[in-house]
Amino acid sequence: MGFTGESKGFINYIYDRYKNLRIKDITLVFEGQITHQVMKALTGLVEEQLDEVEDEKVLRRVYHVMVESLQNINRHAEAYEYRGHPYPGMGLVLVAKNKERFQVTTGNIVEDAHAEEIALFLGKLNTMDQDSLDDLYKKQLREGAVTPKGGAGLGFIDIRRKTGNLLDYSFVSIDEETSFFIFTSIITR
Amino acid sequence: METLRIEQTDDSPQVILDMEDNHFELSGKSLPEDVVDFYQPVLDWLNKYSEAPLSKTIFNIRLIYFNTASSKLIMDILLIFEEMVGEGHDVVIRWHSRRSDDDMQEAGKEYEEMVGVPFEHIVFDK
Numbered sequence: 001m002g003f004t005g006e007s008k009g010f011i012n013y014i015y016d017r018y019k020n021l022r023i024k025d026i027t028l029v030f031e032g033q034i035t036h037q038v039m040k041a042l043t044g045l046v047e048e049q050l051d052e053v054e055d056e057k058v059l060r061r062v063y064h065v066m067v068e069s070l071q072n073i074n075r076h077a078e079a080y081e082y083r084g085h086p087y088p089g090m091g092l093v094l095v096a097k098n099k100e101r102f103q104v105t106t107g108n109i110v111e112d113a114h115a116e117e118i119a120l121f122l123g124k125l126n127t128m129d130q131d132s133l134d135d136l137y138k139k140q141l142r143e144g145a146v147t148p149k150g151g152a153g154l155g156f157i158d159i160r161r162k163t164g165n166l167l168d169y170s171f172v173s174i175d176e177e178t179s180f181f182i183f184t185s186i187i188t189r
Numbered sequence: 190m191e192t193l194r195i196e197q198t199d200d201s202p203q204v205i206l207d208m209e210d211n212h213f214e215l216s217g218k219s220l221p222e223d224v225v226d227f228y229q230p231v232l233d234w235l236n237k238y239s240e241a242p243l244s245k246t247i248f249n250i251r252l253i254y255f256n257t258a259s260s261k262l263i264m265d266i267l268l269i270f271e272e273m274v275g276e277g278h279d280v281v282i283r284w285h286s287r288r289s290d291d292d293m294q295e296a297g298k299e300y301e302e303m304v305g306v307p308f309e310h311i312v313f314d315k
Contacts, residue, residue: 036222040200056289060254064292067220067256138303141264146225154257162292 028095033087034077034108039070042093058189061162062102065185066095068155069106075149077108078178102187110181115171118181122167125160133161159185193234201227202252206234211243215266216251216285219259228262235269242278246270251285252293260296267304274306285311 020026030042046063070093079086091108110118128136137157144153160167168184190208197203202217221227248270255263270280284297294310301308 036200057291060290060292063254064256071220071256071258134299138299141261142303144261146258146261150223150225150258152224152258152261154260158257 025098026094026096028093030093031091033089034070034073034091034093035089036074039067039074042070043067046095055189058102058187061187062095062104064162065104065159065187066093068159069093069104069183069185071151072155072183073106073108075151076110076114078111080109097189099189101189103184104187105182105184107180107182109174109178110171112173112177112179115179115181119169119171122156122169122183125156126166128160130161130164133157137161163187190234190238193230195230202255204231206231206238208238208243211247213246214249214251215263216249218253219255219263221259224258224262228259228265232262232265232269235266239269239273239278242273242280245279245281246273247281247283249283249285250297253287253290255296263300264303267300267306270306271304280306282306282308283311284308285313288312288314 017029028042028045030038032038043063043066046059046066049059070091073091073093074089077089077091079088080090081087091106094103094105096103096105125133137154140153140157146152156167163185165186165188168186170182171179172182173179192209193204193206195201195204197217200218201221202215202219205212205214207213215231219227248266250263267282270282273280282300284300286293286297294312297308297310301310
């Protein structure tokens with residue numbers, strides 16, 4: 001099989017991505033269906049390093065943020081439709097690091113109605129100080145219930161309070177009903 | 190009461206609920222796919238146990254990781270003990286954390302503040 005123009009383009013695309021990974025200190029990229037098994041495999045990569053490195057506490061938080069973010073996609077991502085077939089739980093995960101911090105970014109499709117709720121909630125969490133975040137967490141822990149989707153409504157609150165950093169989020173409109181939700185957590189080293 | 194023993198996996202903790210040996214323990218990692226499914230037998234066992242418990246119950250929690258969904262179910266377990274304490278039973282939660290794991294130590298203190306059950310905090314090195 002010779003190189004057609006298309007496959008050459010494909011090779012360039014892969015190579016460009018590889019160069020980008022190195023430049024921006026991206027340590028992990030995954031695109032696809034975030035099943036429970038995939039979540040365990042990806043978080044396992046961080047966990048493997050736990051015993052070896054000096055910033056064990058930081059990596060433990062990175063691990064926790066990844067578990068919570070990936071379980072969110074696993075439980076809540078709207079199906080991605082391709083040629084009439086729905087692909088549930090599809091998402092994107094990117095972990096990057098530099099001297100000062102780790103960054104965990106996820107992307108997945110959400111319904112617009114849900115997007116508004118998420119934006120309001122994350123916006124509210126960003127205005128709260130540590131004590132009020134702790135109080136909200138405890139209130140939800142006592143009064144909340146595990147939903148049929150398997151979450152307890154605690155993930156975002158816990159990421160915000162454990163990292164101590166503002167949550168970074170944005171929505172890109174896909175069509176009249178859905179948006180692409182991009183969520184970034186920063187874990188300071 | 191029949192002993193409940195669940196072996197640990199890479200995403201769920203070991204559970205030992207043994208009335209005969211006075212051994213109660215939850216240890217390992219907790220991030221199962223379905224937390225309710227995993228913890229329901231534990232809650233059922235403890236609810237039944239709480240009707241006629243031992244004169245002193247020491248419940249050991251020795252987790253190295255739990256996700257937020259599990260934290261809710263751990264709360265549910267602690268609330269069963271809170272009720273037992275309210276009925277005059279002697280219950281102690283032994284909360285074990287790695288010395289290097291501040292977040293786990295903090296989580297134990299947070300639970301202690303939230304439920305009316307005495308805690309003993311134990312720190313271990315690996």
